[in-house]
Amino acid sequence: MFEDIKARQDKLTKLINRHCKEAGVLQTTIPSLFLIRSNMVDEPAYRVFNPSFCFVTQGLKEIFLAEERLEYGPSNYLITSMNLPVIGQVIKASPEVPYLSLKLDLSQNEILEVLKDANLYSDSKNNDSRAMLVGQIELTILDAVLRLVQLLDSPQDIPYLAPIHKKEIIYRLLQGQYGATLAQIAMEGSNTYRIRKGIDQIIQHYDQPLRVEELADVANMSISSFHRHFKEFTAMSPLQFQKQLRLQEARSLLLMESADATEVAFRVGYESASQFSREYSRMFGLPPKTDIKRMKETYEQVEGNIDQNLIVTSNLN
Template identity: 60%
Template sequence: MDLVSERIYKQQDELAKLIDRYSVRDGVHATAIPSLFFMRHSNVTEPSYGVYKPSLCIVVQGAKEVWLAQERFKYSPADYLVASVDLPVIAQVTEASSDVPYMGFKLEFTPGQILEVLSDSEIRVEPKENAKRAMFVSRMESSLLDAVLRLVRLLENPKDIPVLAPLFMKEILYRVLQGQHGVTLAQIAIEGSSAYRIRDVIEYIMNNYDKSFRIEELAEIANMSVSSLHRHFKEVTAMSPIQFQKQLRLQEARRLLLSESTDAADVAFRVGYESPSQFSREYSRMFGYSPKKDIKRLRAQYDHRNRVRGGG
């Protein structure tokens, strides 16, 4: 093991111990630092569906896969993953055990924080450069782990968080912007860039996923032609605007069915479908089961996990 690899190994070992201290049980754990979350899983998980906000994700132990449309992003302690805009994804922990649980770190950020780092640094991005995929995996670097550790250590001294956390977050984003795919992250904050304009369209769809829209409306928001919008949107998100909207609708429908005692037809209308039969077909295509079977299956799994935790 060379000196750099040895240093990274020691940093990850310290990070794993800190995450272990603040996430005793399996699941996602918010921390005293706003926008910082820890994840812990003692078993390989089923695929989970959700929206990744702009965030830096690090695997400290184990391994994970994230699917964006048909693209698979695999990462482990040797890498880190970044989502630069809101993206509907499927995620799965692929390596975990009770002896060596999966441990993850997620730090959410905003385009404004990216712009602040760009303004204070000599990193330059060409606004006219073509938009790039808004998710990437890069090799882990010791300088990035250094900044991450400084941020996480603040949990030991909560009084320092208000002053120091913003500084360490800024350093973390600076390290990512300096990395192999830094330009992809920078683009979302550069006014006038294709990625910036697609971000506006994504925000509109996120806020209006249950409403129908014409593609011309989205092109107007982006100040692009319809063909340019399609091309750039697919480049950024790996899907068309309609596919993006469909994923949001179906994810929200599943959440509603799980959290409320309501029928599939009612939920179909609430998330924007005009035809319950079309909703049922698309739900089955995405999740592999009809709405009724899927929810019954998920509730049974949830009850089983609770019995195991409770020792029942």
């Protein structure tokens, strides 16, 4: 079994290496499939991870969800069932042996369609678990992934076969270690489904005052129940979640627009510039002005310009 998995990993490594020649993130011609390459250990990246399946074929990566650390490499896969603000960093890569991975975005409707078509049913509607998990890769999942990525060599087949192979990947994931967790994304009435609605509300209005009563109402839960389940899924409170979104967006605005820190603080929802500066420093290690100056100098030295794949990215729009 190990030899079979290794053989397929090697094939995927060659495919990614051939199609993603430059460091960064490549949006492929297959809808929702991205290839990632890094030739060096990166700066920590602060971003919002959307529901997706990720698999590393070479190298090593770590992700922090609040205070929890997840590490995954070629023997693992990462599955995310909600939009989550995280800190990610490639921790093993070199020009000779680059970090190579793929990311496949998953939607609630796609999962629901597979559940219905395959007549699958999960009775774990209220089985709370983290919304980001690392699992052991299985041969059936890897075979399905390989079939999808191989379509990059026959683009004429992508429109017809890519949806079929993606359904197969979802089907295999639903039957895998975290199948019940993934299924709950699409199961109306499950705690996952309800908390996702609350998360969507925070993301859409991240710059507005947070009212837990409204979030609980959107999720159709009591306030205490919403708080408890929210922290179980995300490893943080709603207020901590919103704070990470605000600070990530602020860093992006400061870097891309060269805007004034006080102006940005108000734009992302802070009422106090001094509070913004304190919380920014606590999250990123330096005050806003110093942090942005350091980032720009670092990327200009490494790449000659700012590498968009190493800086903060945002899914708030």
